Amino acid sequence: MPELPEVETIRRQLEPEVRGRRITAARVLDERWSRPVPPAQVERAITGLRIEGVRRRGKYLILVLEGGRNLVMHLRMTGNLLLRPADVDPAHEDEALDLIEARRLGHPRLYESHPEARHLRALIELDDGSELWFTDVRRFGHGVVLDGEELDAYFAARLGVEPLDGGLTADELLRLAEGRAAPLKSFLMDQRGIAGIGNIYADEALFRAELHPLSPAGSMRREHCEALVEGIVGALEAGLANGGSSIDDYRDARGERGRMQEEFLVHTREGQECGRCGETIRRIVVGGRSTYFCPGCQVRLRRRPRRRRARART
DNA sequence: TTGGCGTCCTGGAGGC
DNA sequence: TGCCTCCAGGACGCCA
Numbered sequence: 001m002p003e004l005p006e007v008e009t010i011r012r013q014l015e016p017e018v019r020g021r022r023i024t025a026a027r028v029l030d031e032r033w034s035r036p037v038p039p040a041q042v043e044r045a046i047t048g049l050r051i052e053g054v055r056r057r058g059k060y061l062i063l064v065l066e067g068g069r070n071l072v073m074h075l076r077m078t079g080n081l082l083l084r085p086a087d088v089d090p091a092h093e094d095e096a097l098d099l100i101e102a103r104r105l106g107h108p109r110l111y112e113s114h115p116e117a118r119h120l121r122a123l124i125e126l127d128d129g130s131e132l133w134f135t136d137v138r139r140f141g142h143g144v145v146l147d148g149e150e151l152d153a154y155f156a157a158r159l160g161v162e163p164l165d166g167g168l169t170a171d172e173l174l175r176l177a178e179g180r181a182a183p184l185k186s187f188l189m190d191q192r193g194i195a196g197i198g199n200i201y202a203d204e205a206l207f208r209a210e211l212h213p214l215s216p217a218g219s220m221r222r223e224h225c226e227a228l229v230e231g232i233v234g235a236l237e238a239g240l241a242n243g244g245s246s247i248d249d250y251r252d253a254r255g256e257r258g259r260m261q262e263e264f265l266v267h268t269r270e271g272q273e274c275g276r277c278g279e280t281i282r283r284i285v286v287g288g289r290s291t292y293f294c295p296g297c298q299v300r301l302r303r304r305p306r307r308r309r310a311r312a313r314t
Numbered sequence: 315t316t317g318g319c320g321t322c323c324t325g326g327a328g329g330c
Numbered sequence: 331t332g333c334c335t336c337c338a339g340g341a342c343g344c345c346a
Contacts, residue, residue: 076341078323092327140322181317187329191340191341287318288318288320289339290339302324
């Protein structure tokens with residue numbers, strides 16, 4: 001599942017390749033991708049514009065276009081953004097002419113030469129002949145075009161602090177968690193608090209911090225917050241260093257698998273021995289999501305009584 | 315205001 | 331072999 005490390009890996013690969021390139025054509029093949037905005041409107045809004053950079057915010061990937069316009073994309077669960085260089089396939093030019101039409105008609109030979117085209121949802125052609133393919137098996141991913149102030153408002157309503165830019169401190173975490181009864185696992189996955197953490201890195205961060213996923217978020221003391229900040233940053237940086245994790249569908253911009261799944265400390269390791277204390281790693285469901293933890297060394301905190309507010313003196 | 319749950323969506327695994 | 335059911339999960343809407 002693309003979380004912060006996966007999206008950042010794609011961003012770092014795309015940035016040097018597409019910065020300065022001009023979008024010569026855009027095709028939205030699945031109306032769900034841009035819903036509720038009609039595909040043609042999105043295509044018109046970005047065609048002809050130069051790409052000034054590639055940014056990331058939480059799990060969102062942003063093509064920064066000239067004139068203050070932005071194409072904001074979210075990969076959700078099975079989305080991939082693939083960069084197909086112009087010289088990858090000498091025969092591609094002829095095939096590209098027919099790719100969209102062949103796909104529309106369900107041409108049987110199309111998927112032999114382009115298996116990823118089966119789930120192609122949007123396609124952006126660049127002026128050097130390269131293409132960006134947004135593919136997505138489960139069709140949860142989407143794209144939206146936003147201008148400057150709209151972009152700020154869009155993220156302000158959805159995303160909290162960025163964990164890797166120094167904004168996440170123990171004090172900030174303590175403030176975010178205060179009074180919250182939600183389990184730590186759910187708390188970490190709430191993008192309005194901390195942006196970019198999903199199911200995988202929430203498990204890994206809590207293991208590193210030695211905190212039980214069912215502990216109420218508001219039960220943390222300062223020392224727990226310090227450990228959790230360290231756990232979050234450590235887990236995300238490990239993901240980045242390994243090119244992200246590929247449990248199912250994730251591929252980077254070059255179509256390569258990540259290696260982080262080989263480095264998981266608890267996630268998907270049910271029944272295996274904990275590398276820290278030797279206890280058997282367990283799987284439970286928290287908030288409808290599979291959650292892996294070590295019952296031996298991840299401490300379950302008790303809910304702290306809410307501090308009484310001082311009565312206003314009259 | 316907060317937390318929990320259902321929904322969207324598809325491919326793969328497992329059961330019969 | 332073929333059909334059916336269940337499961338996976340990010341974000342969002344709805345309800346208690």
